[in-house]
Amino acid sequence: MSKINFSNHQSTQDCVVLKFGGTSVSTLQNWQNIQEIIKGHLKQKRKVFIVHSALSQISNLLTQVAEDALTDQHLAGVTKFKQQHQNLIADMGLDENLLEEIYKDLEKVLQGVSLLNELTDRSKAEILAKGELASTIIGAAYLEKTMSESVRWLDAREWLLASRGSNIHKDYLNVDCDAEFDEELTGAIAADDIIITQGFIASNKKEETVLIGRGGSDVSAAYFASKVAAIECQIWTDVPGMFTANPNVTPNARLIQRLSYVEAQEIAAMGAKVLHPRTMSPVRKANIPLRVKSTLQPDQPGTLIEKYPSDLQGVCAVTTRDPVTLVTMETLDMWGQSGFLGKIFAVFSQLDVSIDLVSTSEAMVTVSLDHAQNDLSDEVMDKLSNKLSKICKVKVINSCAAVSIIGQKVSGILSQIAPSLQAFETNTVYLMSQAANDLNITLVVDRDQANKIANSLHEYLIGSKGNTDQFGATATEMKRLYEGLETKVEVASTWWEHKAKELIDLCPNDEAVYVYDQETLSKNANTLKNITAAEQIFYAIKANHNPEVLQNFYKNGLGFETVSEVEVQYVLKLFPEIERSRILFTPNFASRKEYAAGLKTGVNFGVDSSYPLMHWPELFAGKEIILRIDPKTGKGHHAYVRTAGKRSKFGIPIEELEALSIHCRKHKIKVVGLHAHAGSGILQTGHWREHAELLNRCREWFRDVKILDLGGGFGIQDKFHQVPLDFAAVQKSLEEFKKEFDDVAIWLEPGRYLVAEAGALLTRVTQVKTKADQHFIGLNTGMNSLIRPALYGAYHRIVNLSKKDAAITRSATVVGPICESADVMGRDVPMPDTVEGDVVLIANAGAYGQVMSSSYNMREPAGEVVI
Numbered sequence: 001m002s003k004i005n006f007s008n009h010q011s012t013q014d015c016v017v018l019k020f021g022g023t024s025v026s027t028l029q030n031w032q033n034i035q036e037i038i039k040g041h042l043k044q045k046r047k048v049f050i051v052h053s054a055l056s057q058i059s060n061l062l063t064q065v066a067e068d069a070l071t072d073q074h075l076a077g078v079t080k081f082k083q084q085h086q087n088l089i090a091d092m093g094l095d096e097n098l099l100e101e102i103y104k105d106l107e108k109v110l111q112g113v114s115l116l117n118e119l120t121d122r123s124k125a126e127i128l129a130k131g132e133l134a135s136t137i138i139g140a141a142y143l144e145k146t147m148s149e150s151v152r153w154l155d156a157r158e159w160l161l162a163s164r165g166s167n168i169h170k171d172y173l174n175v176d177c178d179a180e181f182d183e184e185l186t187g188a189i190a191a192d193d194i195i196i197t198q199g200f201i202a203s204n205k206k207e208e209t210v211l212i213g214r215g216g217s218d219v220s221a222a223y224f225a226s227k228v229a230a231i232e233c234q235i236w237t238d239v240p241g242m243f244t245a246n247p248n249v250t251p252n253a254r255l256i257q258r259l260s261y262v263e264a265q266e267i268a269a270m271g272a273k274v275l276h277p278r279t280m281s282p283v284r285k286a287n288i289p290l291r292v293k294s295t296l297q298p299d300q301p302g303t304l305i306e307k308y309p310s311d312l313q314g315v316c317a318v319t320t321r322d323p324v325t326l327v328t329m330e331t332l333d334m335w336g337q338s339g340f341l342g343k344i345f346a347v348f349s350q351l352d353v354s355i356d357l358v359s360t361s362e363a364m365v366t367v368s369l370d371h372a373q374n375d376l377s378d379e380v381m382d383k384l385s386n387k388l389s390k391i392c393k394v395k396v397i398n399s400c401a402a403v404s405i406i407g408q409k410v411s412g413i414l415s416q417i418a419p420s421l422q423a424f425e426t427n428t429v430y431l432m433s434q435a436a437n438d439l440n441i442t443l444v445v446d447r448d449q450a451n452k453i454a455n456s457l458h459e460y461l462i463g464s465k466g467n468t469d470q471f472g473a474t475a476t477e478m479k480r481l482y483e484g485l486e487t488k489v490e491v492a493s494t495w496w497e498h499k500a501k502e503l504i505d506l507c508p509n510d511e512a513v514y515v516y517d518q519e520t521l522s523k524n525a526n527t528l529k530n531i532t533a534a535e536q537i538f539y540a541i542k543a544n545h546n547p548e549v550l551q552n553f554y555k556n557g558l559g560f561e562t563v564s565e566v567e568v569q570y571v572l573k574l575f576p577e578i579e580r581s582r583i584l585f586t587p588n589f590a591s592r593k594e595y596a597a598g599l600k601t602g603v604n605f606g607v608d609s610s611y612p613l614m615h616w617p618e619l620f621a622g623k624e625i626i627l628r629i630d631p632k633t634g635k636g637h638h639a640y641v642r643t644a645g646k647r648s649k650f651g652i653p654i655e656e657l658e659a660l661s662i663h664c665r666k667h668k669i670k671v672v673g674l675h676a677h678a679g680s681g682i683l684q685t686g687h688w689r690e691h692a693e694l695l696n697r698c699r700e701w702f703r704d705v706k707i708l709d710l711g712g713g714f715g716i717q718d719k720f721h722q723v724p725l726d727f728a729a730v731q732k733s734l735e736e737f738k739k740e741f742d743d744v745a746i747w748l749e750p751g752r753y754l755v756a757e758a759g760a761l762l763t764r765v766t767q768v769k770t771k772a773d774q775h776f777i778g779l780n781t782g783m784n785s786l787i788r789p790a791l792y793g794a795y796h797r798i799v800n801l802s803k804k805d806a807a808i809t810r811s812a813t814v815v816g817p818i819c820e821s822a823d824v825m826g827r828d829v830p831m832p833d834t835v836e837g838d839v840v841l842i843a844n845a846g847a848y849g850q851v852m853s854s855s856y857n858m859r860e861p862a863g864e865v866v867i
Helices: 028-043 058-069 075-092 100-116 121-146 183-188 216-227 261-269 277-286 340-350 378-388 410-424 447-463 475-482 500-506 518-529 547-555 565-574 592-600 610-615 654-666 687-701 727-740 788-792
Strands: 015-020 047-052 151-153 162-164 194-198 201-203 209-211 232-237 254-256 258-260 290-294 303-306 314-330 358-360 364-370 393-408 429-434 440-446 471-474 513-516 536-540 559-562 583-585 604-607 624-629 670-676 707-709 745-748 759-771 774-779 798-800 810-815 824-831 839-842 863-866
Touching: 015 028, 015 216, 028 047, 028 075, 028 121, 047 121, 047 216, 058 075, 058 100, 058 121, 075 100, 075 121, 100 121, 121 151, 121 194, 121 201, 121 209, 194 216, 216 232, 216 277, 254 475, 258 261, 261 277, 261 303, 261 314, 261 393, 277 290, 314 378, 314 447, 340 364, 340 378, 358 429, 364 429, 378 393, 393 410, 393 447, 440 447, 471 475, 500 513, 500 759, 500 839, 518 547, 547 565, 559 565, 565 583, 565 592, 604 670, 610 654, 624 654, 624 687, 654 670, 654 687, 670 687, 687 707, 687 727, 727 745, 774 824, 788 824, 798 824
Parallel strands: 015 047, 015 232, 047 194, 151 194, 232 290, 258 303, 513 863, 536 559, 536 745, 559 583, 583 604, 604 624, 624 670, 670 707, 707 745, 774 810
Antiparallel strands: 201 209, 254 471, 290 303, 314 364, 314 393, 358 364, 393 440, 429 440, 513 759, 759 774, 759 839, 798 839, 810 824
């Protein structure tokens, strides 16, 4: 084939390469979608070059059929192969004999395997190639039948040539191909409007069939895009693009709208399944834009990947690779020894095992092995261990996973990443690696913890960001769009928007005021009461102890959770007739005197430390108590709202429970309940079910337990892009738990969820000023009234209520009058032209606002009004 230099080539007709995955080509409806995609490009006077995969699950089927042929058990699999293709042929109204030659060739190869009782890599490649050949023959026939434009079917093996081989499997099953511009190919397709060919397959110099590797259709598309100098390569799949995390694990993972080649390759290499990592190299060298789109949602923008001077610094994704195997190699002779690494790496090379991550110390080398890139069978690992043991002490650690934080110049944002690494504080980190290209930090952890850690990191590093040019809709929003539901997930129309005029009139000229809305309080209480799997809901009064707020919840049937003896007495004084069972008291590091006083009140009593039980057992003798257990993993956007883990002061370590149970029985202390709380702002619906299962396992040490208190932490939708908590899903998950374990009562302890949205802080503008490119809006109250932004880095929506419908003109830093640099209510706040005297509203301020206020600087905090 004649080749010329790509950089000198001038394309005579725009050509776009479209790759369609197995799901995209498996049904008539999807092919109809493909037709519309093709028509869109043809209208733009583009030649369409289609590369597509075998039908869904066919490659897996053929792999099994090949193995079955060794024992002559392959006929059922061949019948299934034929039936799946014949069903599609019938749906499309095509000739039923369309694939007869493919079927005959497949049966011939399988018969050879059966007769010889040998399955070579060459034979496996021939067998697996039949999937792509069959599907593209169907696709070409359908397009010829239904479209007026000229259609040409190409055999990819005539145009993709393996450029090199390597040891063992890679000669036939995982080759690289030449991807230079091919003048002969462009000439061969010059007269055609639509070209259709196979992904995954190629040929070698002996003209034998070889494979590009599993997932290789993406790579094939990139090869062909380079060969024909395409204006764009589009990867069409069953997902809308690349996301900031695995959307199956992280529902609020967001679509990534823009990426550079290197970022996309890093995300793909570190575990994302949407795109094969090798896809990037051919298009990057040829400077061809690549776009990932969904056949099911063709109107969505997808993810555009191109070469650009990155103006997007920061974390763009959190990925996981699962499973990962670790091999640790230890020797005291390593220090100062020349060639030690060469010796051990040579062993991996001999067995064709590719090393992923490497970490070294004075006496130990640890490497990770990616299962997707290696044959890590017991036989291979035994050989590896035996060979290495002659050089050093070897330990293999299975059931691991890699969690990666990916972003431009990741080392430059370590100070931002550092707080998020607290997600690892209660988990073993076996290996940590920072990539030399400064694009990722990867940590290898226990496999069963990887998704939890990834979710925590994502929420902190990406979930808390506002809308940007790089990130689009969440996975949940995209799903709702596909299902034809309301797609715009926004903060719902708020009570304060409807009552704006009334609120402006309530705001004093020279003071600030908290306003609480009774209707919203009742609405939130009813939402939680709909979790009927919970027998009792206790409102955490530390969030807001305004008497009118508590009266609302009392009338709505809620109980009260207290954390000081003063709070207990406050509730008893406010509601003299209240049943003691509606009050829960769980002090933390309080004095013996306070424990004694609380126990005398007869309310439900929680203990969150072994110390009181071990040192003051006489206080608890004959009493019924609830133990607060540390669930080990804290949740929330900031360390100060996470209430679990070894750095948290709350809860009894699970490791102490067995000994504590013996102690309680000895002193006739009856443990009737177990409690766990992880933090605040949780939006994952399965969280409370996880706590239920954890506490249920802890019942083995306490036979009298009849209450599982799952804590609170119900998140609210603070930001536009966040997906609201699905309370129906929470109810369903707890219902399922109760069906299995109906001998326990479930309690919940919400605080912020009930009151945050119902409260707003009203304040007036005192000054505005601009320094360089920073615009400041000053208020007549600040961290003395609302300390959450300074203390927690908490986000609150801020609006100019006086001009709520005015056009936004700039971003501002909104500050208070307190003489502290931390006195910042919000940064990069979109605001209209704002002047002295305007009323500014700080939303979602009903929780941990007035109750945490102070008279710092001798400035009185905001007052309170209930409407």
